[in-house]
Amino acid sequence: MSSSIPYTVDLPGGIPDTMRPHTERTTTILVPKANTAFLNPVQEYNRDLSVSVIRAWNEMRKEETEARWRKNLEKDSKKKSKGKGKGKEDKTGEVKDESKDEAKEEQPAAGPSTEVSFRSYQRPRLTAQRVFNPSKITILEALSATGLRSIRYAKEIPDVKVVLANDISPSACDAMRKNVALNGVGPAEEGVAAPEGDLGRRENCNGYVQVNEGDALTLMYAHRAGKDRVEVVDLDPYGTAAPFIDSAMGSIADGGLLCVTCTDLSVLAGSNYPEKAFSNYGGASANTEYSHEVALRLVLNSLAQAAARYGRHVTPLISLSIDFYVRLFVRIDTRAVEVKRLASKTGIVYACNYCQTPAVQPFGRIMEREGKKGNTNILYRHAQNNAGSSGRCDECGSHQHIAGPMWLGPLHDKDFIGRVLKSIEGQQANYGTWARMHGMLSLAQEELEDMFYFTSNKIHGFAHMTAQPTKTVVSALLNAGYKVSRSHAIGGSVKTNAPRSFVLDILREGLKTNPVRLDKVAENSPVRRLIAKPMTHTVDLTLNPDAKLFERDRSTVFYQLNPLPNWGPAPRARTVQVNEDGSEVPNKRKSEDGEAHEAEAEAKRAKVEAEADDEEAAMNA
Numbered sequence: 001m002s003s004s005i006p007y008t009v010d011l012p013g014g015i016p017d018t019m020r021p022h023t024e025r026t027t028t029i030l031v032p033k034a035n036t037a038f039l040n041p042v043q044e045y046n047r048d049l050s051v052s053v054i055r056a057w058n059e060m061r062k063e064e065t066e067a068r069w070r071k072n073l074e075k076d077s078k079k080k081s082k083g084k085g086k087g088k089e090d091k092t093g094e095v096k097d098e099s100k101d102e103a104k105e106e107q108p109a110a111g112p113s114t115e116v117s118f119r120s121y122q123r124p125r126l127t128a129q130r131v132f133n134p135s136k137i138t139i140l141e142a143l144s145a146t147g148l149r150s151i152r153y154a155k156e157i158p159d160v161k162v163v164l165a166n167d168i169s170p171s172a173c174d175a176m177r178k179n180v181a182l183n184g185v186g187p188a189e190e191g192v193a194a195p196e197g198d199l200g201r202r203e204n205c206n207g208y209v210q211v212n213e214g215d216a217l218t219l220m221y222a223h224r225a226g227k228d229r230v231e232v233v234d235l236d237p238y239g240t241a242a243p244f245i246d247s248a249m250g251s252i253a254d255g256g257l258l259c260v261t262c263t264d265l266s267v268l269a270g271s272n273y274p275e276k277a278f279s280n281y282g283g284a285s286a287n288t289e290y291s292h293e294v295a296l297r298l299v300l301n302s303l304a305q306a307a308a309r310y311g312r313h314v315t316p317l318i319s320l321s322i323d324f325y326v327r328l329f330v331r332i333d334t335r336a337v338e339v340k341r342l343a344s345k346t347g348i349v350y351a352c353n354y355c356q357t358p359a360v361q362p363f364g365r366i367m368e369r370e371g372k373k374g375n376t377n378i379l380y381r382h383a384q385n386n387a388g389s390s391g392r393c394d395e396c397g398s399h400q401h402i403a404g405p406m407w408l409g410p411l412h413d414k415d416f417i418g419r420v421l422k423s424i425e426g427q428q429a430n431y432g433t434w435a436r437m438h439g440m441l442s443l444a445q446e447e448l449e450d451m452f453y454f455t456s457n458k459i460h461g462f463a464h465m466t467a468q469p470t471k472t473v474v475s476a477l478l479n480a481g482y483k484v485s486r487s488h489a490i491g492g493s494v495k496t497n498a499p500r501s502f503v504l505d506i507l508r509e510g511l512k513t514n515p516v517r518l519d520k521v522a523e524n525s526p527v528r529r530l531i532a533k534p535m536t537h538t539v540d541l542t543l544n545p546d547a548k549l550f551e552r553d554r555s556t557v558f559y560q561l562n563p564l565p566n567w568g569p570a571p572r573a574r575t576v577q578v579n580e581d582g583s584e585v586p587n588k589r590k591s592e593d594g595e596a597h598e599a600e601a602e603a604k605r606a607k608v609e610a611e612a613d614d615e616e617a618a619m620n621a
């Protein structure tokens with residue numbers, strides 16, 4: 001268990017001059033004006049989403065444990081009615097109920113006593129007398145800053161026993177302790193009365209928040225032993241979550257939930273840092289318009305690989321690309337057979353440098369063979385090389401670059417999204433960002449599992465064409481019997497199970513009536529090759545009534561439409577060292593000059609990279 005920090009707070013005379021109040025939903029906190037504890041108000045969406053997802057996950061957890069508990073009771077009851085079992089007697093002479101494997105879940109119901117002793121044992125009338133009583137959960141927020149998120153979790157999520165709110169920064173923990181006290185959500189056993197002006201009411205919080213000052217890794221590794229594992233871990237770091245993934249993966253109980261934010265989208269989804277994406281996440285980013293989906297798949301791969309090393313596997317529940325970050329919710333379980341499937345759910349993508357056509361190459365192959373006794377044997381084999389071995393794009397003949405390894409499986413569990421949507425129905429008053437949450441989750445729920453999305457504008461641009469309306473492109477896909485959906489990641493995007501060769505034939509069909517001028521296009525240009533490739537599909541551009549969905553519904557908020565002022569990642573909190581007299585020690589390492597220097601270096605690097613890109617484009621042409 002984490003070490004408990006003494007719970008003391010002193011707020012005489014209300015809010016100190018050095019702090020400013022900030023309110024989000026149920027919670028008002030104090031934030032240091034000197035920015036010594038981090039808070040990004042724009043991340044309310046991230047916090048709202050997390051509250052609703054953890055609530056829905058908790059309901060699912062309870063249903064699952066109750067089902068197991070009932071099954072065990074039934075089994076037990078059957079055994080006993082066969083006359084075999086009078087219950088097993090343990091060393092203390094008490095009857096041991098096998099259903100106690102879910103021991104935490106079972107409590108005797110109020111009313112007639114259900115206590116049984118060996119001597120007086122009679123088979124209990126199970127359904128009438130015993131009531132399922134779910135255990136409570138522990139949430140570990142590894143990087144808590146002001147504690148706003150942890151306090152909201154304690155107040156807004158039922159069945160929370162404790163939220164372990166951790167931060168390495170002493171000033172953040174100082175703010176956190178004050179905020180925990182201010183909201184009356186401190187550990188009850190420490191018996192500290194809520195300070196005057198308490199904004200929270202203890203009876204209104206489900207669990208308490210325990211502040212821990214220390215390195216997140218140390219805290220999470222301290223929870224590795226089975227009995228110490230926690231039900232939910234939340235990682236919300238500056239930039240990448242990569243350094244925290246391994247420790248998180250080992251500290252979550254089976255069936256538990258890992259919530260991960262990464263704000264380093266310039267690495268994950270940008271074209272300039274494939275090497276950094278590789279070193280952080282074990283896979284290279286893609287230089288394509290679908291790079292936001294690749295970003296999600298890179299993070300999922302990193303999570304799945306870390307899980308596999310613990311003999312565990314991940315089930316992505318919801319994976320979202322949001323504004324300047326990604327937020328993923330994955331379930332963690334231990335099941336060897338699922339770990340074996342990982343190679344076939346992992347692969348690389350050969351992405352065309354010009355028209356971005358992707359060719360997907362998994363690492364593993366699963367074969368099913370009928371056994372001699374009519375059973376099915378599952379074989380795990382090397383994958384066949386099925387993509388990109390020529391190094392050239394099938395559509396335009398350009399070079400390809402390699403993205404990944406990345407996760408090739410589903411990004412979301414649609415049933416689970418359905419649960420979240422159901423749980424927030426009519427809850428507009430409880431979530432400041434309800435409309436967007438509802439819109440984005442609805443989109444994610446309808447999203448096809450096929451890789452990758454595209455936009456009409458972009459693909460037509462490859463052939464120097466004026467874009468046909470998205471609904472025309474979608475009609476062509478539907479007319480040919482393909483499935484179509486939008487993607488939550490980019491406005492106006494389309495996902496389909498059609499091959500890219502079909503999508504690009506939609507362009508070629510359009511060219512029949514709207515040819516483009518190529519007189520100024522170089523002879524060896526990929527544009528010419530793309531256009532000249534003979535069509536391999538029949539394309540019907542007639543408007544399909546089901547393409548209506550792709551006419552923008554203005555009443556539904558899917559994407560960020562009107563960003564607030566200061567929208568985007570907030571600056572890191574200042575690290576402050578204090579002299580004995582309380583004055584601040586100037587921070588030499590990150591002086592303003594230093595930051596200016598970094599910006600200059602970054603600009604230089606961008607220039608060099610732009611030149612290299614031009615060279616490469618010339619080489620590819």
Ligand SMILES: C[S@@+](CC[C@H](N)C(=O)[O-])C[C@H]1O[C@@H](n2cnc3c(N)ncnc32)[C@H](O)[C@@H]1O
Binds near residue numbers: 143146147
């Ligand atoms: C982006 S902020 C967290 C924001 C917070 N989750 C919220 O919703 O407002 C990241 C925090 O991680 C803390 N941090 C950075 N490295 C850490 C480490 N190794 N262990 C614990 N905390 C760390 C920083 O001090 C900072 O307060």
Ligand SMILES: [Zn+2]
Binds near residue numbers: 357394
């Ligand atoms: Zn191409």
